[in-house]
Amino acid sequence: MRICLQSILLLLLILVGLSSCRKDVDLTDIEYNPQEFRIAIPATDPPYPQLEIPADNPMTIDGVALGRALFYDPILSADGTMSCASCHKQELSFTDGLAVSTGIDNIAGTRSSMSLLDIGFFYRGLFWDGSVSTLEEQALLPVEDPIELHNQWPDVVEKFREHEAYPELFRKAFGIESDADITKELAAKAIAQFERTLVSSGNSKYDRVISSATDIFTDQEQMGFEIFFSEGLTGFPDGQCFHCHGAPMLTDNSFRNNGIDEALDSLDFKDLGRGVATGSSADNGQFRTTSLRNIEHTAPYMHDGRFATLEEVMDHYSSGGENSWGKDPLILDIKLNEEEKAAVIAFLKTLSDEDFLTNPAYSNPN
Numbered sequence: 336m337r338i339c340l341q342s343i344l345l346l347l348l349i350l351v352g353l354s355s356c357r358k359d360v361d362l363t364d365i366e367y368n369p370q371e372f373r374i375a376i377p378a379t380d381p382p383y384p385q386l387e388i389p390a391d392n393p394m395t396i397d398g399v400a401l402g403r404a405l406f407y408d409p410i411l412s413a414d415g416t417m418s419c420a421s422c423h424k425q426e427l428s429f430t431d432g433l434a435v436s437t438g439i440d441n442i443a444g445t446r447s448s449m450s451l452l453d454i455g456f457f458y459r460g461l462f463w464d465g466s467v468s469t470l471e472e473q474a475l476l477p478v479e480d481p482i483e484l485h486n487q488w489p490d491v492v493e494k495f496r497e498h499e500a501y502p503e504l505f506r507k508a509f510g511i512e513s514d515a516d517i518t519k520e521l522a523a524k525a526i527a528q529f530e531r532t533l534v535s536s537g538n539s540k541y542d543r544v545i546s547s548a549t550d551i552f553t554d555q556e557q558m559g560f561e562i563f564f565s566e567g568l569t570g571f572p573d574g575q576c577f578h579c580h581g582a583p584m585l586t587d588n589s590f591r592n593n594g595i596d597e598a599l600d601s602l603d604f605k606d607l608g609r610g611v612a613t614g615s616s617a618d619n620g621q622f623r624t625t626s627l628r629n630i631e632h633t634a635p636y637m638h639d640g641r642f643a644t645l646e647e648v649m650d651h652y653s654s655g656g657e658n659s660w661g662k663d664p665l666i667l668d669i670k671l672n673e674e675e676k677a678a679v680i681a682f683l684k685t686l687s688d689e690d691f692l693t694n695p696a697y698s699n700p701n
Contacts, residue, residue: 362502362503372399383534407700466612475520509524536688539685555678560685563679572669593662629688646676
């Protein structure tokens, strides 16, 4: 028995040694000829801001193609069942339609999956609390998050190296010389490149009315537009909307306490929000001001998905919200009537961008 155990141990050591001697695959015979990927920024009035591209991650056609493949590939998850696209579905403006998302172990998170529309322009921090500065940083996190994809990057990278297609795709995207050069950082850069392409088409009804007069609002939509933007100067109530959701992106990329939680002091919040990211209690209870583009398709609403419909959202803002410590001064008791709230919702639906939701360049390549 002792000799048998020794033999088994010796065999295992030999197998481990053989596996560790796996030869790197030379990729230099594959052409590396990076071509610039040019993102189409919509011609809106006022214009979109300049899209900032990191110097160490220029946009290339092959980089975007690799990022798109990775975004949709469940290879990123520990059990091969979920991908980035599982929580960011194109037809829902890259949200998932749930109040809070669940990962591969069916454990619910605490916050709603955010839309990726125009995500490349979010320069004040990503996530609901702005805790991450760049798309490259953000793309690294879901893989090892125990509530999300619950994997380990070394295991994922090894799968990339053994994959029939990924070594060549990494070579074309980044000019690596062998499969040993594949890293999690390069994977994150590729995903970030793809996500930067997720830009509004600029062809919503709102854009057509504002920029080219090729379309017109209905009477109800026009009323909603006036309430949203006019500051009460046109005979309609001032809805206070545009201060936080101004054109062209329909967000000011700020973080605010919008009064959805009653709170007696800075610690009286179930979720401290931005305060966790900054370490400042003055930021407690604040969350990202989301874009209202495609808002019709991104229910439920707020950081925890508490409002199922736009009607509930309008009821909240019309009421002035809860008695909440640090509530933004723009959250006022404006008391819109039912007709006025319905008009604002009709206007919000003119922000829907069907071209974005159906753009084949954003869909699963497989």
